[in-house]
Amino acid sequence: MLLQSLTTAAYVNLCAKRYGVKKTIDRACHSHVTCMQPPLSSSQLTNILHACYGFLFFSPEPxxxxxxxxxxxxxxxxxxxxxxxxxxxxxxxxxxxxxxxxxxxxxxxxxxxxxxxxxxxxxxxxxxxxxxxxxxxxxxxxxxxxxxxxxxxxxxxxxxxxxxxxxxxxxxxxx
Incomplete structure (x- = not known):
């Protein structure tokens, strides 16, 4: 499970750099099969994006x-x-x-x-x-x-x- 999570996080990281954050969820949901894993749901990818790119979704530090x-x-x-x-x-x-x-x-x-x-x-x-x-x-x-x-x-x-x-x-x- 840890390996799968790391692979998923790495994959999302790659997608975010390649496609930009807006398109990452759509593209990654459809092309995640290339990592030999079952397709991710939109909510799973959103959670991963929050973890990897939380600064995009939250206000800056006070x-x-x-x-x-x-x-x-x-x-x-x-x-x-x-x-x-x-x-x-x-x-x-x-x-x-x-x-x-x-x-x-x-x-x-x-x-x-x-x-x-x-x-x-x-x-x-x-x-x-x-x-x-x-x-x-x-x-x-x-x-x-x-x-x-x-x-x-x-x-x-x-x-x-x-x-x-x-x-x-x-x-x-x-x-």
Whole structure:
């Protein structure tokens, strides 16, 4: 089975180089018999192409700066996206659902504080961090990200756009 997989991967690699990625699935499905193997289904070839040429099907890696990343989903801190102000307000309502409160873990609260540029101590407990975030929401500090975070987000966005253009050129080269 391993030999068959290696042969299949090598065959798909050859087809992709010879015919381009768009035509590889069609041509390889019909001509795979030349490798003395049963014809591959379209889904089998797609899986192999994902393995060999995954970069063609996915966005480029996010740009990183410390705990912050910027990718197709925008800015994140420690892999957590910025919650909109409306979501933060729901968390601090008197009748907030228990599920919503449980979902606001220490890493999530820490990420929100970082994404809005609100200073805090890493040694603070989850309750202290929650109180700091609640205070920031009530005083309007979460209406927009702080100036340093906005500048960082703009810089990371520009870097990601450059990376995205380079990725698109690379994909076009393979098509």
């Amino acid at each position: 740009v990183r700066s410390g705990v912050f990343t910027y990718g197709k989903d925008g800015i994140q801190a420690s892999g957590i996206s910025r919650a909109p102000l409306s979501e933060l307000r729901l968390l601090f309502r008197k009748n907030a659902s228990a599920a919503r409160v449980r979902a606001a873990t220490k890493p999530w609260i820490t990420a929100q504080l970082q994404l809005y540029g609100i200073p805090f101590k890493k040694s603070d407990s989850a309750a202290q961090l929650r109180a700091a975030l609640e205070s920031a929401v009530k005083t309007g500090k979460c209406n927009t990200p702080g100036p340093s975070i906005a500048a960082l987000e703009q810089s990371l966005s520009e870097q990601y756009q450059q990376r995205l253009k380079a990725h698109e050129k690379e994909v076009d080269r393979w098509r």
